[in-house]
Structure formats: C-alpha cells, structure tokens
Amino acid sequence: MTSNAVAFAPGRANLIGEHTDYNQGLALPFAIAEGVTVHARALSEPRIDAVAVDLGKRVSFGLDRVERVDGWSAFVRGAAGELLGAGVRLAGAELEITGTVPRGAGLSSSAALEVALVLALLAVSDGAARPDKLDLARLCSRIENEWVGAQTGLLDQISSLFGQHDRALRIDFRSLDVRPVALDLDGYRLVTLDSGEHHAIARSGYNERRAECARACSELGVSSLREVSLSDVDGLPAPLWKRARHVITENARVEDAVAALERRDFDELGRLIDASHASLRDCYEVSTPAVEQAVFRLKRAGALGARIVGGGFGGHVLGLLPADARSVEGAIEVRPGDGARVSDA
Ligand code: GLA
Secondary structure (H helix, E strand, O other), X not given: XXXXXXXXXXXXXXXXXXXXXXXXXXXXXXXXEEEEEEEEEEEOOOEEEEEEOOOOEEEEEEOOOOOOOOOOHHHHHHHHHHHHHOOOOOOEEEEEEEEOOOOOOOOOHHHHHHHHHHHHHHHOOXXXXXXXXXXXXXXXXXXXHHHHOOOOOOHHHHHHHHOEOXXXXXXXXXXXXXXXXXXXXXXXXXXXXXXXXXXXXXHOOHHHHHHHHHHHHHHHOOOOHHHOOHHHHOOOOOOHXXXXXXXXXXXXXXXXXXXXXXXXXXXXXXXXXXXXXXXXHHOOOOOOHHHHHHHHHHHHOOOOEEEEOOOOOOOEEEEEEOOOOOOOOOOEEOOOOOOOEEEEO
C-alpha cells in the first residue's frame, strides 16, 4: 500500500476480430499509447472524491453505500462498488482523472478508465491482495455491464491489462488464452481515422447485436457461436444468420491474420482487414455513412486494408498503409504499447 499512486491504462486498437469476444471467439487487438491516468491519494475518511479534469466534473460519495447512477460517475461508483463486492478493504481516496484517448470513438476509452480507476484504488488500499490480470479484466467488465449498462465482452479490458510493446494479442475468449504475436510491420503503418461520429456503447445498437447473437444460439441449441459452422447457421431467420455468419467468418480471419503476420504477407493482411469491414458492414450492419467515408479516404490514399474498429455505429477506422501511401488529414499512427501500470506518485 502507498498513500499516493498513479495508474495508467491504455486504450486499444483491434487489428481484426470484431464482435467475437462475447461469442467466445478470437480477436487480435493491441494496446495503444493513448489512455487514461488516475492520480490517487488515500483519505482517512471512507469516501471517494473524484474529479474528471477533461469533463470539468466532480463526484463525491461515501463507501458505506455506493449507489447506482447514470452518467460518467457510474464508472467511479462501479469501480468502488465492484472492489468492495470482491472483498477488498477499500480506503477512501481522492482521484484525479485525465485522458488522452478519444471518448466514445471505438478505441476503448471506457475500459481504459475502468482499469486505471481499479488499479489506482487498489494501490492506495491497505493490504489489498491484487487480483490477477484476468480477474481484474472480469471485474472491470462488470463495471461496464452492471453499472454503465453496456453488455460488452472482455476484449478491451484484456487488451488494456495485457498489452505488450510491439506485440498484438491473439485472444481466445473461450479458453481465455492470451498469446502475444509479434507485430513487426516492416515499414507499413497502422493508422486510425476518426469518422467524427461518437456514441456511448450503451446507447448504440451494440446491446441489440449481442442479444441477436444470444437468440441465434438459443435457436441452434448451443451455448456460443464458437460451436457452429456456416452450414449450421444458413437456415436461421434474418437477421440472425447474417450476425452468425459474421462471427464465424471473423474468427477464421483472425487465424488467417496471425498466419499472414508470421509470413509478413501484408497484402493478405490488408485483404483480411477489408473482408472484415465488408462483413461488419453487410452482415453485422454496424457501419454508417460517416464510417464508409473514413474507409474510403484511407483506401483512396493507398491503404491495403481499412475497417471499422470497436463497437461500431461510428467511431474510428483502422487502416494498414504502405510506406508510399499518401497522407490522410487527421489520421494518427498507432503502435502496440505496454499494458496498464501503476507507480508511486
Ligand atoms: C466494444 C466492446 C468490446 C467488443 C467490441 C467489438 O469495444 O467493449 O467488448 O465487443 O466493441 O469487437
């Protein structure tokens, strides 16, 4: 325990494997340099005083009764509530939150906030046994599911906690095996471009997509879409067959992308990224005209592949650019960076 601590948790980009996490599938994300920082100072009273510097907002509440509310402070209350629920003897704390990852833009600002809050609170709490990274990911995901109202999977939290410099992470959401894969791009660059359209996941069509996948499973009598193949889902009613088709083909694209990276076959990687986008647009139906425009701009500049990342319905587009691609205004290079960390202040 320390009386002052600084926790940083990164956002993530996802090379490929979208809307597969809550279907026990595969994904290939990486942590990025941008993220959320929480400065924590232990208080002698059992209370949390938090300030979100970028939002210009504050919240204060006692640890004896952590209430559920709407709005940004649900993250802070959820972090305290879930840690208390996990049996952590939580100290009161003053928290200052700042961030560099764009909010509601498909780069996992929410998970970065949850992970940084939880690590900061644990660091200033007496004798708190630190849960392992997978348990921390699950705890942070409960903040999102039960306090914020977004029925997200574990993609973002695992990426933020397990991120490694120069590595993507092949995550199997059935076994929760996390395998680092060298992301050596040989002069190619990965960039993200903002579509300009931003939503809170809980208010987008995300929860509806998750419910559709659950309906497809119950029609097929299976516990997850990982257990079925394309021929099994063809007879499902619309739109369920399309949703399932996306998930099954996307899992296969993740395996193909890992193999393409290992052979340094960037043309194939670009083709897989394009195929992922087409499937997200046509089968999963999470693209929008603003997203299509961002994809078009990257492709016109010479991207080998470009696709929507994250929950969908807006947000950022990821592009794989060769060294001689034309520059695209607003595109930001992203590189795989280290996962969440804590230091004494
Ligand atoms: C959001 C969610 C993740 C994942 C992606 C889509 O980022 O938080 O759990 O489902 O969307 O791949």
